[in-house]
Structure formats: C-alpha cells, structure tokens
Amino acid sequence: MSVTPPKNKLWWNEPIPKSELVWVIIAFVWGLIMFFMMIYWHVYGEQNLSNEAYRITAEEFTVKTEAMVEKYQVREESGYPVVRPPPGEDIYMIARLWQWWPILELEKGQSYRLHLSSLDWMHGFSLQPVNINLQIHPDYEMVITITPTTTGEFGIVCNEYCGIGHHTMLGRMYVVDNGGA
C-alpha cells in the first residue's frame, strides 16, 4: 500500500507497466510540443511581448510624456488631453495614482511604439475589450509596438491593486479609421 514500505525492497528494479509507460511518453511529448509552441509563436505569431525595457526615473518619463502631449494634443476631454501622434511615432502613457494619462488617439492598421511606466506604485495596464494585460512598474520603461486592428473607444482598466482609489483608475484610447491606410 501507499502507506507502508514497498514489500519488494528492490522496487526500482520492477518493470514499469506498459500503460503507464505509454502515458509517460505521451505526456512528455506533449510537454515538448507545448514548449516549442511558445518558440514557434515568437517566429510566426503576431502577439509577442517585446523584451525592450529601460530603467527610467519618474521625472524623465514625465518629461517625455509631456513633450509628446504638447506636440500632438488635438483636444481635451474631462480634463485629459487627447493626443493624436502621427503613425509610427513613439507614444507614451503614464500610470499614476489613479490615472492613465493622457488619452491616446491612434489610427487603425498603423504601428506605434508605446512606452509605459509608473510614476509611483505598480499598476496593471488592461486594455479593454481587446484584453491585453501588462504589468507596469515604477522605474522601468516598457516599450511595445502595437498595431490596432479594431476601431472605437477602448478602456484602460488598472488591474494591479494600487490602493484605495484603484477602482477609479481608468484611462481611454481611441482608434480611428483613416481611410484604411
């Protein structure tokens, strides 16, 4: 029994039942398939998180973001600047207690280098309803290249607990169709 010492003291010499052996091999091969699936997706898949990240201070990141806002602001909404940078541009979004700042307006089918960092605590970038989720750290600047493929109004929810105002931390992103460029 499983609660008594094995009767056969040389239990490691006992042959493995065939059914178990077959299952072990199937499970092992499945593990290999799943392992190589991740590598395969890096080569052929379109959704891979970049490894590009930099150390940065809250001040430096604020300066970069404000420079972008000043250059490309098109209007204001609920006290937030709405920024429409040209396609291919580096775009920035600040996470702080309890805001995603500013509002970005992007073009469908165009790629942008999105920089994300927190000015204070950890936050969770959760783009809805697309459902892309990223961990945003203070002192680290994450850079990803995104290509919106759907148009409309998108919410950015914070999904890392960041204190009592956590549930009010929401941002917005617009994606517009500019003639299907």
Place this chain on the structure above:
Amino acid sequence: MAIKETYRTCQTTGLRVYKSAEDLIKINAVVAVVFLLVGGIFGIMVALTRWKAVHLLPADWFYLALTAHGINLLVVWIIFFEIAVMYFASAVLLGCRLATPRWAWTGFALMLIGAIITNVAVLQGDSSVMFTSYVPLMAAPSFYVGVILFAVGALIGTFVFFGTLVVAKNENTYEGSVPLVTFGATVAAIIAVFTIASGAIILIPTFLWSIGYVNHIDTLMYRTIWWAFGHSSQQINVAAHISIWYLIAAVTLGAKPLSEKVSRGAFLLYILFLQLASAHHLLVDPGISSEWKIFNTSYAIYLAVLGSMIHGLTVPGSIEAAQRKKGYTNGLFEWLRKAPWGNPAFSGMFISLILFGFLGGISGVVMGVEQINLIIHNTIYVPGHFHATVVAGTTLAFMAVTYLLIPLIFRREIMFPKMAQAQPYVFGLGVTGISLFMMGAGTMGVPRRHWDISQADAVLPYDFPGVANLLMGLNGMSALLAGLGGAMFILVAVGSIFFGKKIVDGAEKPVAEPEDAAVLSKYGSEEHPAVPGTLVLVAVFFITFVLYYYVNWKYLAEVWPLR
C-alpha cells in the same frame, strides 16, 4: 540517552502512535481549522462585494477583507494543516516517536503568534496590501514580522519532520524504503525549505524598509523573489495533497501504487522543477527576457506538469486496480460506480482529484504560456484558476483526510454522519462554480482585486459587458454554496473532535471494509495492473487539455498584433 515515551497501537491499522506526535498533529489540525473559518468568512464577504447587486463592503473594508482572506487561507490554514500532515506521514506512518517535540511546540507557538500578529495588523486597517504585499505599497511593520515569525515556525516544523525520518531510520521502525505517502510528504518538505528561504530573502529586507533602515526595494526584484515564495508555497500544497490522495486511496480501499518507481519518479520531478514557477507571475513584466520566461514558465520543458499528469493516471489507476481485485470487474467503470461514494474521505479525495486536474491543472498550464498570459494576466481568470487548485484541490483533500484523522488520531466517531456524507459534494459544487465563473469573467477582462467594476466614480468609466456582471453574480452564489460546504465541514470536524463519541481501544470502528484485510496484508507495487477505465478517463483528460490549449491560442491570435 534512551528516550522513553508512551505509545498506543492503533487497532485498525496496527500502527504505533506516540503521544507526542498525536498531540502535535491534533493541535496543528485544530488551529488550522480555526483559521479556515476566519479566512472563509472573509472570502464570502469578498465574493458578496464583487456581486454587483449585493456589493456588501465599502472599498476600504473590501481590500482589508481580501488581504485577510488571502493570508489566512493561502498561508495560515494550509501550512498549519500541512505540518499536521507531515507529522502524520513521518511519526505515525513510520511508527516512531516525533523528533524533538519541544522544538515542534516552539515552531507551533511561533506560527500561531505570527499568524495572530499579522491578522491584527491587517484588521487595524493600515496593512491592506493584499497577500502579495507588493512594494512600494507599505504595510505596518508588524504585518511583515508576523509573516516572518510564521515562516520561521513552519521551518522548524519542517526540520522536526526531517529529524523524525532520521529517528525512524536509526531506530529501525520500518524496513526498506519509506512508504510512498511519506516520500511525497518529504518532497513537500524539501520544497517548503526552498519556499521559506525565498520568503525570508525578500520579506526581511521589506520589513527593514518598512521601519526605515532600507530606503528602496526594487519592484521587479520583489516580484521575482516574492513569487519564488508565493508560488512555491502552492507547490508544497500540490505535493502534500497528492500524497493525501494516495493516503486516502490506501486507507479506504487498500490501494497500492501501480508502480512505486513511476509514482516516486513523478514526485521527484516536483523537487527538481516546481520551483521555477515564479515565472508564471512575471510573463508580462518589463525587463525579463523571453528566453528566461519560456524556460522557467514551462518548468524546463513541462517536466513538473509531466509529474502531475503521471499522478493523474497512477492515483485513479491504483484505485481501479484495488477495486478490480475486489471483484468489481464488469465493464469499464463498475469499479468507479461501486466505489465508496458515501464515505466523505473517498468522495472528497476523488472530487479533489477531478477538479484539480480538469479545472486547475489545465487552466494553469494554459495561462502559464508566455504569450497567452497577455490575455489573462491579473484578470479574475487567475483567482478562478487557483481556487480550482488550492480550494478544490488542496483544501478539499485536507477536508477529506480529516474524516480519516478524526477516528484514527482524535479517536472520536464522526458526528452528523449524513452531513459529513454530503459535505464534499456541496463544497465541491460551490468551488466548481467559483472557479468556472471567475475564469469566464476573466476572459471578458474583469480585473482581479477590484472593488467595483462598474466604476461609478471614475472620470473615464468603461462598461464591462453585462454577461461579466452576471458571471460575477453567479460567482457570489457559488461562494455562498462553498461557504455552506465549509461550514458543514467545520461543524462536523469541531463537533466530532470535542463532542464525538470516544473510540476506546478494541472497539474501533474500522475505516476499511473487512474484506480489505486480504489486500491490506500485501503491499508493494501492484502485480498485474489492468486499468482500462482509468485509461479512458486519462484519454478524456488529454483531449480536453489539447483542445482548451489550442482554443486559447486562437483567442490570442485575434488580439491586436504587438511585438
């Protein structure tokens, strides 16, 4: 120095049970159940707050309750119970005295004091930092002190366990190799040492930071090391509750492993690879390379998953072999139909096995894929997954084994036997609901650890689909059902332990059916295992696994391209 200590011989199993071990198993198990009650109440409050129509608690209380729920259940209840299991698997199964009972009591006292200090810190309201206490969110210094004391106590308990293995070996209380269950408990204990060391490495500096002696803790470093503690502590649970599956199968049915070598090899894979799982939490963090993520998140090449998939065959396989030996040989599933479903130890164990495999295991592997994690990280899918592993898997297995410990160790008859019979089904159904509904809401992007997804007071509100709110409501109802199941368990356990009819020697109620005696007398690996029914179950599992895995790649492929 000769150590004289009294023991009794168990009438049912013939095992020698020493008083020191018995007392310590009792006290650790009882305290564990008390914290299960505390944590469970907080859990129900959390679920009722996230049910939009009820929205029970104000925001500050919600985050307080969520912190208390996590600490008391993920850490305190489980580790206290695991200490009891380790003492049982060493001193009782090997029939020897417990090494250094005084140290074991010291460890117990430290754990209890630590748990109380942390709970007081949380209840004072300035330590609502969640179970994870991510910096730079700062808790009261006593919060960290409590966790550190608890961990030191648990480490002492772990070393008492190792010491007991040495005592048994030196005093020749068993022959050959330790039983499989003891082997599994040893695996759990080894992982525990790694886990607690990781916890100390990160929480001691964090404590110093909270009192001003350290001025900065890097957030990425914190998450990397903290999860070497946080995730590995769940891997202790896996090793412990799989040992309990084997234990219950052996005691209720006389089951023996199909192959000692395979089952032990599967446990060994846990020691070698489970600790890499810290990576599961870091898949969408900046500053970590994809190579590191892929290697670690897959436990090298899914070698720890391989271990679990092996147990997924060998545990039900050992049950099938034992049942077939008793004559339940008709068709593929007579052995399963005629299993002792009215015995809560068995039914709890089997429900734990099924839910852990199908819900917890598959979802865990899928969300741990580097790229798929992008659509799951920090959504409520994550708690959906780990309620299937830690609640349906570990907690239900612990409840099931309690139904054996009450007659064997506490020597009381089970009170309210009808309620005990129903308990695993009620609890299992409730947890299934919790798990599935949270996972469903998570696929719609509902965040975890969030007071109000209707975001009534946000400047830029976002509306989640109505179905998401419906699922969170169903989650609340499931939590009530699971809470009922938990209350039934506590009533039966506490009632039996304090007020149950005493079992006197010579009149013990056998836990195993009399005809098992023939099986009980033989041990070692199963001679001629033929387990067709189990192979069908495993095939169903495998097909589910593969389908769900690729469905999620399909979901991912529909998301905006990013690189």
